[in-house]
Amino acid sequence: MAKKAKKVKTAKGAELRIVNPDAAGIDIADGIMQVCVPTDRTKDNNRAFGAYTSDLHAISEWLRECGIKTVAMESTGVYWIPLFCRLQDDGLDVVLTNARDVKNITERKTDESDAEWLMLLHQYGLLKASFQPHNDAKRMRTLTRHRDTLSREASSIVLHMQKAMQQMNIKLTLVLFDITGKSGIRIIEAILAGERDPKKLAELADIQCKTPKEEITKALEGNWEEDLMFVLRQNYDTFKHFCAQLDRCDTELEKLMENYRTEVAETGRPSYSPTKKRRNYHKRKRKRTVGFDVERKAYDMWGVNVFEIPGISHLTALELMSELGHYFTRKSLSTKQFCSWCNIAPNTKISGGKRISSHVPHRRNKVGLIFRSVASSLANAKNQLGNFYRRIRSRVGGKAAVIATPWWQTRRLIIRKK
Numbered sequence: 001m002a003k004k005a006k007k008v009k010t011a012k013g014a015e016l017r018i019v020n021p022d023a024a025g026i027d028i029a030d031g032i033m034q035v036c037v038p039t040d041r042t043k044d045n046n047r048a049f050g051a052y053t054s055d056l057h058a059i060s061e062w063l064r065e066c067g068i069k070t071v072a073m074e075s076t077g078v079y080w081i082p083l084f085c086r087l088q089d090d091g092l093d094v095v096l097t098n099a100r101d102v103k104n105i106t107e108r109k110t111d112e113s114d115a116e117w118l119m120l121l122h123q124y125g126l127l128k129a130s131f132q133p134h135n136d137a138k139r140m141r142t143l144t145r146h147r148d149t150l151s152r153e154a155s156s157i158v159l160h161m162q163k164a165m166q167q168m169n170i171k172l173t174l175v176l177f178d179i180t181g182k183s184g185i186r187i188i189e190a191i192l193a194g195e196r197d198p199k200k201l202a203e204l205a206d207i208q209c210k211t212p213k214e215e216i217t218k219a220l221e222g223n224w225e226e227d228l229m230f231v232l233r234q235n236y237d238t239f240k241h242f243c244a245q246l247d248r249c250d251t252e253l254e255k256l257m258e259n260y261r262t263e264v265a266e267t268g269r270p271s272y273s274p275t276k277k278r279r280n281y282h283k284r285k286r287k288r289t290v291g292f293d294v295e296r297k298a299y300d301m302w303g304v305n306v307f308e309i310p311g312i313s314h315l316t317a318l319e320l321m322s323e324l325g326h327y328f329t330r331k332s333l334s335t336k337q338f339c340s341w342c343n344i345a346p347n348t349k350i351s352g353g354k355r356i357s358s359h360v361p362h363r364r365n366k367v368g369l370i371f372r373s374v375a376s377s378l379a380n381a382k383n384q385l386g387n388f389y390r391r392i393r394s395r396v397g398g399k400a401a402v403i404a405t406p407w408w409q410t411r412r413l414i415i416r417k418k
């Protein structure tokens with residue numbers, strides 16, 4: 001593992017010591033990989049390589065010939081991912097750093113100078129490594145983010161279905177909470193099958209539907225124009241396709257999690273007992289939710305039941321599992337350090353003994369966004385976290401409450417793990 005910066009005292013004062021002598025720097029681009037190694041390793045120490053797979057193998061082989069053990073690179077788009085994985089698989093310690101941390105350090109902007117500065121900063125341990133999960137955890141993150149994209153696409157298609165029905169003056173959205181529920185799907189499929197009688201369509205509504213059948217009948221009186229029916233049919237078929245894709249994605253995720261569970265299994269762990277939230281899950285199961293037991297998988301990964309934290313749902317637990325992996329609490333993180341990494345902690349700035357700013361930094365962190373969404377859902381919760389959220393909101397507003405509440409959630413997660 002790459003070492004951090006070390007300061008030593010000399011006769012001339014404090015100086016930095018080289019802690020990573022076998023370090024290299026790589027400037028990432030779409031078609032060119034600029035690689036720089038120390039000058040004592042080879043004559044042509046700053047070389048440009050291509051971005052094809054054969055070039056990535058050539059980079060790895062050249063670095064090993066030069067005796068390089070650790071490499072620093074910037075996180076440029078998604079161009080860094082193939083080279084990052086290639087170097088990791090070949091046994092090199094790769095430090096992925098945020099381009100923001102080094103953009104004002106370099107001199108004249110060229111690929112050669114960027115690679116050389118990355119190498120120099122990494123030799124002195126001045127670069128912070130970005131968190132990157134490994135192996136199956138990274139694959140889980142890819143599939144989970146893809147699942148989120150599919151879910152968003154399906155939701156946008158539902159809006160197009162609603163628009164087509166509104167143009168036909170079919171007010172199904174006024175009498176049903178969700179047109180993709182059991183009653184809505186039955187009625188839409190009957191309409192697409194050729195049924196036009198409002199009374200017969202209203203009879204398809206579920207018995208638990210609270211809206212009277214007479215009102216549903218009025219809402220289903222419309223003009224059945226052929227062009228709008230064609231649009232409705234196309235959008236409904238697309239919606240069903242996305243639902244099928246979500247089911248396949250859940251199946252693949254479950255396979256990956258089962259493999260991951262065998263890798264991280266621990267002995268001496270307390271027996272698993274589902275929470276009340278999990279025991280009642282089958283009674284109130286919603287559509288397009290996760291198609292497997294997320295609570296069991298999360299317990300196998302972390303050894304604690306995160307569903308004991310108020311506000312954690314099956315989707316948020318799945319996202320946290322894919323973003324964090326199983327070993328994030330083994331990095332000796334305190335609650336403050338973890339909240340700072342999640343970007344849910346104020347960035348207090350003090351100058352001249354006075355606090356000049358305490359705003360949260362403007363940067364996106366996927367885990368922090370998950371905790372913020374969970375905190376927002378606690379606005380009306382009747383529990384300790386809900387009371388805490390409302391108390392902070394009454395004092396300093398909703399934005400501050402959304403930032404303050406995740407601190408309690410992450411504190412429970414980290415303390416229970418340790």
